[in-house]
Amino acid sequence: MKTRLLVASLATATAMTFALPAFAADSAQDFVDKAAVGGMFEVDSSKIAEDKAQDKGVKDFAQKMIDDHGAANAKLETIAGEQKLKLPTELDAKHKTDLDTLQNSKDPVDGSYVQMQRDAHSDAVKLFESYAKDGDNAQLKTFAQETVPTLKMHQEMIEKIATTMGTQPSATSSETPTTTVGDTPDATPPLSGANSFTEDQAKSRIQDAGFSDVSKLAKDDEGIWRGQANKDGKNTSVALDYKGNVVAGTN
Structure with a gap:
């Protein structure tokens, strides 16, 4: 009887050992998916804004986004590879629509780009702060913790630009x-x-x-x-x- 109980206990422990990484991987993968898509959108939309925006402050901000988020994207890609997590290769439908709006606009894109950046950084700060606090993957959690201050700096910058533009x-x-x-x-x-x-x-x-x-x-x-x-x-x-x-x- 004791032997049977011991075997059962070991089986349960084994199942839990294999179940936990699967759960952790799912949560980490979700963070990677959202962070990567957000990062790609930052760079792609900023490249369009750098070319089509009229306001110098907006252009300068766009260049900083290309530099900062380009570096963060590369770091995330490295960590995802080390953790055997898949990195999305394209934007989701919403971000594609926003990108098309900027790309196809025949009018100045300053206002649209600024609002998109406000929304994007609001979402990013929430995502990274949440994972920095409760993340289940040590490397990604550290990455989130280290990235939050930069995202908040970007958020302050775009809000100042929005204030200047009256938005x-x-x-x-x-x-x-x-x-x-x-x-x-x-x-x-x-x-x-x-x-x-x-x-x-x-x-x-x-x-x-x-x-x-x-x-x-x-x-x-x-x-x-x-x-x-x-x-x-x-x-x-x-x-x-x-x-x-x-x-x-x-x-």
Whole structure:
């Protein structure tokens, strides 16, 4: 009986020994997938911005992203190879769409690129901080810990650029027309101008501003996406201009 119990215990321990690395590998692989895709997007989008952006500050930021994220991508590739983890070779659908938006835009890409960088660095900081704290792979955890300060520096840089361009953090209202960005709102938002947001991106941006059930989106002759949405249980008209300002209560 004792022998049978010992064998059973050993079998259970063996199963756990093989099960744990599989679980750890899955979690590490998930981090590698997200970090690699984010890093590729940073470099690829920044190469486009460096070529097509008009603002010198935006161009300089794009070059720094190419340098810093290029180095981080190479380091991640090395670690992934050592840990026998697969590195994604292409972007996911969302990032491909954003890249196409920049690449195919006939208008200045400064505003779109800056907003994409704000979103990307917000996601990256959360991802790397989380893995730096609770990661299950020692080498990747150290990589995340060492990379977080650089990501936060980038985040501060892009927020300063956004402030200069008048695209500060959102604070929308559903009662009266107000821009969601900036302590000092743009004059009479929404602003007319060439709008490079796709319909899907416009819908996502409006939802990120706290609206739901976004519908009937159409871009008017002034380059402004207009539609209907719900906010705090109320239906309201909503608009998105080329700078990413979300305005409620418009006609």
